[in-house]
Amino acid sequence: MDRISRCSRGGGGLQFGGLRIAPLLFADDVVLMDSSVCDLQHSLNRFATECEASGMRISTKSEAMVLCRKPMDCPLQVGNESLPQVKEFKYLWVLFSSKGTMEREMGWRIGAAGAVLQSLYRTVVTKRELSQKAKLSVYRPFSFLPSPLVMKDGS
Template identity: 30%
Template sequence: MDMLSVKCLLYADVQVILAPSTRGLQEMVNNMNDSVKKRGMKVNVGKTQILIFERGEWTIECDILIEGEKVEQVKEFVYLGSLFTNDGKHDRDIGRRINAGNKVHGDLLAVMNSKNVSQQMRLAFHNWKAKRIC
């Protein structure tokens, strides 16, 4: 395996198509749409988006059509819980995950500090938390 080429990522009802050019992407979208139609289904263009990983300050417009309808171009999208941005950086995704973790931790602390939680449960929680930190 000298070279690995990934063209499509699939998970449940979500598909990501990767292409090196607008023309290549349009061809792959056409093939995907033809395959879907053969199975009696239809691509929901309203839920379909394209993102172009960009270099530098230029914004590239990419007109991809499905059945004559233009697909929305976005600067970011979430795939399997990860935020992808058109600049290819991960800092916003990392910050988003940290904020989500902090929110869950705060919610859990509020529950554990409730008067409805037994002393035994609080002690078990604090012991578990101490083990996770060390």
């Protein structure tokens, strides 16, 4: 995948300040970025050509997402297949949104942390066999979160 990406690079990528952001690779996933739909289609075509030369192809399950404050269409094609455009997707446990906002991601993370605390409460705090010191040592790493933990003496 690294070789395919290196060979398919032309002028692709984004300029951000003085930095150039190249395509991102992780396992068999690729993120192509460009400043215009036309440039992105060109980069996608180069990438598809290099994939084919290596005996690989771009999956028809691939999706396109535009990061922009204003909604816009980005009709991309691989061969004669159109890529569906999505408004958000989750990758490596992170929710990406086309508007670049993080409200839903933060809500999901807070909910996940709450579920962990609730599970700890059920499995640790309610156990009479454990000392208060043991129970507090489990909760101490979460001290930055508001906790529903209320202990009585001797519990």
